[in-house]
Amino acid sequence: MSDPVDMSVLDELEEAVGPDFLIELIETFMAEAPGMMAELQTAHEGADTEGIRRAAHSLKSNATTFGAHATAQAAREIELEGLGASPEAAIAALQDALSQAVLALQGRIDG
Amino acid sequence: MAELPARLLIVDDNRVNRLLLSRSVELLGYQASVAENGRVAMDMLRQERFDLLLLDIEMPEMDGFEVLEAIKQIPSLSDIPVIVTSSVEGVENIVRCIDLGAEDYLAKPVNQVLLKARLGSSIEKKRLRDEQKILLKRFATSEVAEDLQTSxxxxxxxxxxxxxxxxxxxxxxxxxxxxxxxxxxxxxxxxxxxxxxxxxxxxxxxxxxxxxxxxxxxxxxxxxxxxxxxxxxxxxxxxxxxxxxxxxxxxxxxxxxxxxxxxxxxxxxxxxxxxxxxxxxxxxxxxxxxxxxxxxxxxxxxxxxxxxxxxxxxxxxxxxxxxxxxxxxxxxxxxxxxxxx
Missing domain, CATH: 3.30.70.1230 (Nucleotide cyclase, GGDEF domain)
Known part of the structure; x- marks a missing residue:
């Protein structure tokens, strides 16, 4: 399986915005990501398809920024197709990809 | 006298995106303000002067499409250049932005080199238009200037x-x-x-x-x-x-x-x-x-x-x-x- 985060994307980002700012950006994402997952869960429980799409869209957008391709792909599928036949499994798969990406991002910060 | 840096308004509901875009444009020498949705952006646009809008599409309360429509209705804002930055899915959504008057579309994550080029050209075009307007007012009466601009x-x-x-x-x-x-x-x-x-x-x-x-x-x-x-x-x-x-x-x-x-x-x-x-x-x-x-x-x-x-x-x-x-x-x-x- 491919890396949860494509480090070359982070390298490019670091070059563009500087190392300190990259850390600030990653920390912001790590702080915001659980909220976005919670929004997705809430939308699912409320059968709010628009809310599901929007939460997935935000996660996809941020994951792409940090080169977390697997997370972005899982989020994009939800954005386009909804949660499908087994919503809990789709959410769990996204959560799993996100957790791995967050670990990799944390690793990058810790150097 | 040095020219003041152009003022940009970044409209995005996502904090990471707002931070990243602000940082990117500030590194290019522009001044950035942020709004977390379309409604906040419209309030700011009514109160302050901005040279360009970087606009997200997917937003709660008032989305990017609604902002583009609202801007068109306000004469004093109708010529502010809008660049849509989004990771919205579907070509039809991009076309809709352009139809609604957006000057350009940049896919997120925004490529820095592309961003620099698009901002530079849009802001220069805006500056020339502003200059033309001032010239028009000096050499023609405001009625004639208005007539020229509308007809x-x-x-x-x-x-x-x-x-x-x-x-x-x-x-x-x-x-x-x-x-x-x-x-x-x-x-x-x-x-x-x-x-x-x-x-x-x-x-x-x-x-x-x-x-x-x-x-x-x-x-x-x-x-x-x-x-x-x-x-x-x-x-x-x-x-x-x-x-x-x-x-x-x-x-x-x-x-x-x-x-x-x-x-x-x-x-x-x-x-x-x-x-x-x-x-x-x-x-x-x-x-x-x-x-x-x-x-x-x-x-x-x-x-x-x-x-x-x-x-x-x-x-x-x-x-x-x-x-x-x-x-x-x-x-x-x-x-x-x-x-x-």
Missing amino acids: GFALGGTRVDASILFCDIRGFTAISESQPPEETIELLNLYYTLMFEAIDSHGGIVSLMVGDGLMALFGAPKPLDEPARCAVSAAHDMLDMMSHFNVERQAMSKPEIRIGVGIATGEVVAGYAGTDQRATYTCIGDKVNLAARLEAHTKVAGESVLIDAATHVALDGEPASKALGRVQFKGFSDALDVYAV
Whole structure:
């Protein structure tokens, strides 16, 4: 399986915005990501398809920024197709990809 | 003086995106403000001036499409360039942004090199448009500038019912010969400021200035309900202003400045005349000649404001005008009725 985060994307980002700012950006994402997952869960429980799409869209957008391709792909599928036949499994798969990406991002910060 | 950095408004509901975009544009030397949804952005746009909008599409409360639509409805905002930055799915959504007036679309995550190029070109275009607007206001009246902006420039005219007003300073050559040139220019500037004020406040526009003479149109490019009455009211304001001005001049022991005004009313052809490179908004027709003749005739008649029969009829006795009989003007086959008002 491919890396949860494509480090070359982070390298490019670091070059563009500087190392300190990259850390600030990653920390912001790590702080915001659980909220976005919670929004997705809430939308699912409320059968709010628009809310599901929007939460997935935000996660996809941020994951792409940090080169977390697997997370972005899982989020994009939800954005386009909804949660499908087994919503809990789709959410769990996204959560799993996100957790791995967050670990990799944390690793990058810790150097 | 160094130019101020362009001010950008970043509209995005996602914190990471807001941070990253702010940082990116600040590194490019721009000033960034942020809004977390369309409604907040519209509030900020109404209060502050921005040079460009970086707009996300997916947002709660008011999305990017709604912002694009709202901006189009507000004349003062309609020319602010909008670059949509989004990771919205589907070409049809991008097309919709462009249809709604977005200048460009940048997919997220935004490529820094592309961002730099797009911002540079959009802001430069905006700067040129702003400059053009300022120039237009300086060399054309705001009505003509507005007409140009809404209808675009095309040589050619339309028939309109209008009143034409000519005005000049009596004995101006003698005055200018008796004083230093700087004083003459200063006098002219003051005179023009007062005359513009009087014409402007009655809905007229100044279409021509030559030395101490000016020509004003009432009823074009914007139609007026009563062009003749507006022109006569402007003429009376002009006289009032000159009499105040003369009190000041008298206090400085300077000679009195007197003006003569001629007004004619009827159908004229108004529009842009000249070449594609250099043109002016003007009026053509025998009423224009007549107004000029009437203005010249004020010296002979010893009156300040002379009007033609059509203006007299349009006034309907208010204010009252005095019939001076028929006058044979150069270039007109019949003698024409002249009134003083």
